[in-house]
Amino acid sequence: MQPIRIIESKTVVLPYTNIDTDQIIPARFLTTTTKEGLGKLAFSDWRYDSNGTPKSDFVLNRPESAGCSILVGGHNFGCGSSREHAPWALLDYGFRAVVSTEIADIFRSNSLKNGLLPIVVDETTHQWLLNNPGAQVRIDLEASTITLPTGTAIRFPIEGFARYCLLNGTDELGFLLQQSDAISRFERARA
């Protein structure tokens, strides 16, 4: 996992509430046995017509979206299935952070484990971001702030352990494997 400290980018805005994981990556692409190459399939049914031609009016197909690494979505982003293919697809596309007023539990957990930063902001900040697509935003994970081009810096909540892992590019498995003795004691006590 790539460490995250600062993300500076223009935003891409998808102003829809309840964007579910079937939109982020449709189920028919889940027959893969690897994690790679899913970026071109992200938001497939919104992005391409039935012949596979990019729809020119969809935001990800517009030239100004190229290279953007911050996605702003409507309330309850990532609801639906547990498919980790959703953050894999967004990361492979080039996103490093997702911003909303609410991010679904499993999607959030999956994102944290892959270095995609889920950021929950208040409604005023969210509304500003929705109204200003393409805004140049700076995210500082260490300070847990998102700074708008107006200069306003907003703190966002992030659980300390998850933040530590993201800042250092550490995955949780190493930590869990170190608990091996405690796990053995637990198993013996219950046997």
Add this chain to the structure above:
Amino acid sequence: MNAKTLFEKVWEQHEVVPETVDTPAVLYIDLHLVHEVTSPQAFSLLRSQGLKMRRTDRTLATMDHSTPTDPDEVFGRVPIKVESAARQVKELEKNCREFGVELLGLGSDHRGIVHVIGPELGATQPGKTIVCGDSHTATHGAFGALAFGIGTTEVGHVLATQCLLQRRPKTFAIDVSGQLADGVTAKDLILAIIGKIGVGGGTGHVIEYRGSAIDALSMDERMTVCNMSIEAGARAGMIAPDETTFAYLRGRRFAPQGEAWDKAVAAWRTLRSDRGARFDRVIEIDADRLEPMITYGTNPGMVVPINGSVPARDGDAVHARSLAYMGLSGGEKLLGKPIQVVFVGSCTNARLSDLELAARVMKGRKVARGVRAVIVPGSQQIKHEAEARGLAKIFIDAGAEWRESGCSMCIGMNGDTVEKGQYAVSTSNRNFEGRQGAGSRTLLASPATAAAAAITGRVTDPRNFLAEMKSAVHS
């Protein structure tokens, strides 16, 4: 002693290391269910790090999501048509062999949808922690287990350590008073709940369903309710175990036997929220007032009583976008709307009692012309039982397709799909855009409502059929 909720009791019994300000809890997992779609990358992780599985005896694998439902493909008489799905099936076979996991694979008589076979085999038990790389793992909470969906990285964590790092979620009690009326099912109840609290209403919470209407439900029905907790945003839903639970489990393959059974039941009886236990949130629902429900939009919270109208929300662009996708207008009645597909299946509604309900409606009748009705049992065991009891014959005589078990048209990964623009009345759990196939339009409902639509070719109040049968019985 502190009064505790059911969730708190199960959580605390599984804390290997309690959470602190700095670190999440290390939570022990009693049962890990594995399927072909969300596990390949997790096994690859173990292989690349040279790790072994910690507890193969707490792991059970099956294949359901991308597997075919055509018997010729299932039993190897012809190759699996979806090539990438065939690769996934092979990969799971290889992984289970290499790591030593019991696999109920394509040829097995005990294969089925992962959330159907866990309970069916008695592997799902009160007080257990159960995870699976699938959000509908919430289903197992019907037994008073703490069961939730995880991603593939976490699947790897459980394979390697039998544990997960978790922050403690909040608690949410949903008290359901009264009783469901005739023709109103557990599916209608959970759709009404999601309609009330919204698709994000349970985010961050574990729901406990309680009250007289819940107590009266069978295990099949309780599973339907808990299954869709995730559609309200809650990773887990739970129901305290009781005599109904114990009667269901007794004698099943993985259930404790003999003295161990009595001991287990005694322990399970303590798994109830104590009087005075505090929940972070509580709401009340009156079951007496509920009617059959049907969705009209592109998430399960967009739901109305079957006789209701599609809500008009002027100025709501997201609502308008959803209705445009569905080809519906605000103010329109759903009743009488022509439909092209009926799907009875999925981890929500493919257990024996669901099939019985659909068969009650379809018995002696024909599927309407131009309608494709697909009935997919939740497991091979249910398939056999439905055949033995004559249900399969009712479906086949009516002109419906009767298939091998699997997720099938709920997720459309195996080629069982709804075509672009078609309306499907489906007993599954998600009506997201494209869920049942690109451009598909899903109306979620109960097996009774789905079966009634198959017969009339239109959205129909199932109570018309059920009442008719009742009067026939009494005359």
